[in-house]
Amino acid sequence: MAIVVSALKEADGENRVAMTPDIVSRLVKSNYEVLIEQGAGVNAFYPDDAYTQAGAKVVDRNEAISQASIIAMIDKPSAATIQQLKAGQAIIGLLAPLTDQDTVKALAEKKVSALAFELLPRTVSRAQTMDVLSSQSSVAGYKAALLAADRFSRYFPMMITAAGTAKPAKVLVLGTGVAGLQAIGTAKRLGAVVSGYDVRPASRGEVESLGATFLTTSVSGAGEGGYARQLTPEETQQQQDELAGFIAENNVIITTAQVPGRKPPLLVTQKSVDEAKPGTIFVDLAASELGGNVAGSKPATTVTTDAGAQIIGAGDMASQLPSAASDMFAKNVQAVITYITKDDQLTLDVDDDVIGELLATKDGEIISNRLRGAMKLP
Amino acid sequence: MAIVVSALKEADGENRVAMTPDIVSRLVKSNYEVLIEQGAGVNAFYPDDAYTQAGAKVVDRNEAISQASIIAMIDKPSAATIQQLKAGQAIIGLLAPLTDQDTVKALAEKKVSALAFELLPRTVSRAQTMDVLSSQSSVAGYKAALLAADRFSRYFPMMITAAGTAKPAKVLVLGTGVAGLQAIGTAKRLGAVVSGYDVRPASRGEVESLGATFLTTSVSGAGEGGYARQLTPEETQQQQDELAGFIAENNVIITTAQVPGRKPPLLVTQKSVDEAKPGTIFVDLAASELGGNVAGSKPATTVTTDAGAQIIGAGDMASQLPSAASDMFAKNVQAVITYITKDDQLTLDVDDDVIGELLATKDGEIISNRLRGAMKLP
Structure with a gap:
């Protein structure tokens, strides 16, 4: 008997889908049966x-x-959907285990095996092809x-025309992880003058290799798993003060600093927002x-x-490029x-x-060590 | 006495302004007085x-x-504004003399000197710095x-990631005048695979110099003043049929074919629109x-x-990049x-x-030869 895989329609506001026709045909060739809502x-x-x-089969x-x-989904299932599971x-999917413990508990109660992409160990190279966050x-x-x-x-690129020259836009990207580097690369493609800031000094090489200027403050915050560590209140204050100067010099500020399961750090203060010139654009990915x-924001x-x-x-940017995002997600x-399947068996x-990390719950238990830590389970 | 120049607030929906602070300071330095609504x-x-x-002075x-x-304006004045003129x-401004004869006649009746950018002789090199259309x-x-x-x-550029490769977008630009070439250049910057089509075979060099593929049909339509000539009904049919093949192969189709004062040519038929794949984007600048x-459209x-x-x-694209467009317009x-001024005199x-061409009306007369021709005046 072929394993039956299904993809559900997401809630309103989510444009992505967890399974694409291309992936369907690959799965069908490998002897899976696929249902699409x-x-x-x-x-x-x-x-x-x-x-x-x-x-x-639709x-x-x-x-x-x-x-x-x-069952493959983009976002966590609703309480009503969980009640239908067996x-x-x-x-x-992106089941939000670190921020929504009620969903995790409900899935555990139902004895469902819940694989949450947020829990994927990102440093294991074998897991790269499963890295939805990336x-x-x-x-x-x-x-x-x-x-x-x-x-x-205004223009992003410099433009030289019969009616004079337009200066290129100045774009500042705060946080140079995967999203930040893509933002830098895209703004550079468009001809803007781009700089990138990160608390992790190791990001300098990546930023500079894209042709952007690397900015740093006196606060350094390299953390675990490639993420930045949480800063102290004094460090945060100092970082905000030093960033204010960079922000005031730029036309476009794109911020991408996220810490899994926690409130995102405030990088652009109310004062910087209030003092921003007319036409300044802030895009807050967090x-x-x-x-x-x-x-x-x-x-x-x-x-x-x-x-x-x-x-x-702009926390929903992937959903706003839905075909490309779905293609990657489905892969x-x-x-x-x-x-997780072998010889038609799960x-x-x-x-x-x-x-062992990706599994949030199985057979009524919370499996992931990281999640157990976050939920303060023994 | 300094010459007094003023700029008015435009009608709703028009974001541009005919005078910018930079141009104000230049005019003031040259002994003009400037009023801004x-x-x-x-x-x-x-x-x-x-x-x-x-x-x-505001x-x-x-x-x-x-x-x-x-008085400098972006768009033609309303009937009420014309009544206030002396x-x-x-x-x-862009007074629409070729398409709105009522406005021209009203301006003539008021004995206003109306300088309409649409009438600028674009082949006189001295007039290049005044070329608003460009x-x-x-x-x-x-x-x-x-x-x-x-x-x-989807992405415009090709993207190679751990989750696989995304193909670049295919962008087709119909009409490769100033707007078309800029659209080609911008889509190329973003990494798309771009082709450009024009009835004027002479455009090939410009299109290819931007790294795009030049497409042509068996219809050739080089006209006067750098514009394409109007095609016969048979030629139009043939052009549409041949274009349909190109259109079906592309993800994004940007059309820019305009003929001053006349209905724009239909390049993308209802059949092509109906047969377009999900996600196809048509941007109609005309x-x-x-x-x-x-x-x-x-x-x-x-x-x-x-x-x-x-x-x-997308006939209002310049108004949607209002700072850059206003900067150029004001220059x-x-x-x-x-x-048109010398020693503080008009x-x-x-x-x-x-x-002689830019002037639509003066002292109650229609001056421009082109406009007289269009209005069938002797």
């Missing part, structure tokens, strides 16, 4: 008939949930730079319900200051599916150093 | 105090109109490519009340087809002002080969 791909420009042609939500051994089913950050960084260029009232990097909303600066709450999902080896 | 620059991110600092509309020898005043087309082409990239659901290059509106293609009516205006020499 009606309309799941429409917002990512994958109509139902593209899935049918690829070999999937079904209603109940069937997609009840018939599947493995013991032994596996669910894969693939989606890459999309988000590109899209953030494009959105900034589209909202900015904007979420937990807060953001820019004072006053609101998720999925643009706030215009009295002086005419715009603060774009990551496929890598996980291939990894094989979840909790001793494997990838699966 | 309150709030005229706000949508272009030039607040009133920036004009005051540059040496202008005044109400009545004063800006009544005190000026020369004999001998000069007005400079400067604004350049802005529009850049902005159109950016907007297309922002609306497109979209106007007269029609557009893409079947079903609507000015300043995005139409989504049943199959999920978007048709963006063009300054060039005209400098050209000097409108109808025998000058630039002014």
